[in-house]
Amino acid sequence: MNNAQLFERAQQVIPGGVNSPVRAFRAVGGTPRFIARAQGACMWDAEGQKYIDYIGSWGPMILGHGHPAVLEAVLSAAREGFSYGAPTEREVELAEAIIAQVPSIEQVRLVSSGTEAGMSAIRLARGATGRSKIIKFEGCYHGHADALLVKAGSGLATFGHPTSAGVPAEVVQHTLVLEYNNLEQIEEAFRTQGAEIACVMIEPIAGNMNFVRAQVPFVKRIRELCDQHGALFVFDEVMTGFRVALGSAQSVFAKAIPGFKPDISVFGKVIGGGMPLAAFGTTRQIMQNLAPLGPVYQAGTLSGNPVATACGLATLKEISKPGFYEALGAKTQQLVAGLTLAARDAGIPFVGDSEGGMFGFFFTSELPQNYNVVMATDKERFNRFFHGMLDRGVYLAPALYEAGFVSAAHTDADIAATLDAARAVFATL
Ligand code: HOZ
Numbered sequence: 186m187n188n189a190q191l192f193e194r195a196q197q198v199i200p201g202g203v204n205s206p207v208r209a210f211r212a213v214g215g216t217p218r219f220i221a222r223a224q225g226a227c228m229w230d231a232e233g234q235k236y237i238d239y240i241g242s243w244g245p246m247i248l249g250h251g252h253p254a255v256l257e258a259v260l261s262a263a264r265e266g267f268s269y270g271a272p273t274e275r276e277v278e279l280a281e282a283i284i285a286q287v288p289s290i291e292q293v294r295l296v297s298s299g300t301e302a303g304m305s306a307i308r309l310a311r312g313a314t315g316r317s318k319i320i321k322f323e324g325c326y327h328g329h330a331d332a333l334l335v336k337a338g339s340g341l342a343t344f345g346h347p348t349s350a351g352v353p354a355e356v357v358q359h360t361l362v363l364e365y366n367n368l369e370q371i372e373e374a375f376r377t378q379g380a381e382i383a384c385v386m387i388e389p390i391a392g393n394m395n396f397v398r399a400q401v402p403f404v405k406r407i408r409e410l411c412d413q414h415g416a417l418f419v420f421d422e423v424m425t426g427f428r429v430a431l432g433s434a435q436s437v438f439a440k441a442i443p444g445f446k447p448d449i450s451v452f453g454k455v456i457g458g459g460m461p462l463a464a465f466g467t468t469r470q471i472m473q474n475l476a477p478l479g480p481v482y483q484a485g486t487l488s489g490n491p492v493a494t495a496c497g498l499a500t501l502k503e504i505s506k507p508g509f510y511e512a513l514g515a516k517t518q519q520l521v522a523g524l525t526l527a528a529r530d531a532g533i534p535f536v537g538d539s540e541g542g543m544f545g546f547f548f549t550s551e552l553p554q555n556y557n558v559v560m561a562t563d564k565e566r567f568n569r570f571f572h573g574m575l576d577r578g579v580y581l582a583p584a585l586y587e588a589g590f591v592s593a594a595h596t597d598a599d600i601a602a603t604l605d606a607a608r609a610v611f612a613t614l
Pocket of ligand 1 (some may be wrong): 205206207208242392393589614
């Protein structure tokens with residue numbers, strides 16, 4: 186069956202034909218590609234068409250597809266059993282491996298998805314502080330837990346509105362949504378409601394509005410405000426964790442803000458190496474609130490799954506090798522610089538940015554600082570670029586609002602082929 190036939194068939198039995206909305210290509214139009222297999226930096230669809238993959242399963246595949254050491258670890262773990270519902274040594278090893286790279290956390294709880302980790306982090310923050318209110322930022326996505334599917338209210342004094350049907354207004358009444366990188370709003374929120382705020386949750390580099398960095402003074406000030414008011418600072422590193430640096434985005438901010446640490450960190454994607462695995466972690470003291478030690482409940486049948494932990498551990502072992510992030514970061518920068526140059530040569534307004542193996546680009550002339558500015562960039566041009574690249578065998582994220590990912594398996598030839606394709610497409614825009 187070809188992609189169109191598979192999509193038609195899928196729509197009969199799966200809503201929209203997909204198990205996660207962005208895969209349906211609604212933002213860019215056209216027929217989603219049904220992927221048959223992947224190896225290294227490439228994927229092949231049901232029609233045998235090859236693509237250079239810059240999604241990498243939306244972040245996890247930092248080593249590329251089918252890395253031999255990871256594959257071997259997964260196959261060997263699978264032979265020993267898929268799931269036990271009982272503790273294993275490998276979970277301990279993975280927890281130790283995560284903690285070893287992230288000085289802000291002393292303990293982690295392993296779960297199965299970023300949504301679960303984010304939701305549990307919020308519950309933990311509320312349980313530990315005894316407070317209800319949480320602050321998030323417009324354009325940051327923290328999974329699809331009810332309390333986090335919120336858009337900004339009409340003013341700072343008003344709490345947000347649900348962004349999904351099925352989420353009662355009462356459920357989001359404790360969620361305050363502020364503008365990303367807006368210092369005045371966060372100051373005002375703490376000045377008026379500081380004693381009630383359990384936590385501030387942020388994507389330190391937002392990967393769900395393409396690629397937008399939280400500015401250093403913004404992060405620094407949130408840290409100070411949380412400390413002054415007894416609120417917890419939650420870094421959602423589901424995308425950035427072990428992706429932008431071995432120490433994750435918090436290590437990048439710690440370079441600019443000496444001693445900087447968030448209180449709670451949320452991980453997913455890379456730590457599972459492509460298997461369903463995520464985690465949240467913090468100090469031993471805050472973690473004491475979690476069941477079975479404390480009153481904050483959290484559990485999961487597949488949490489710490491033996492095959493997923495094998496995949497995660499093998500991945501962490503590879504990415505911990507000296508020089509890994511230097512090479513990955515250089516390759517990603519080479520891609521973004523090449524795209525920027527090609528766009529400039531074609532006279533097209535274009536800006537890009539990257540950190541480690543994560544990147545983004547916009548059809549506009551200045552890097553956006555918040556969601557509204559991202560929304561004002563040239564979406565039609567992005568969509569034409571996306572399809573032009575796809576037709577030439579380059580698979581970018583099928584929406585302007587998503588970050589891109591480079592893997593260690595991308596070769597210089599892959600980057601060169603991508604830039605050749607981009608030059609050809611820019612000429613048509
Ligand atoms: N959460 C991803 C978008 N930021 C989509 C994941 C997927 O469709 O696989």
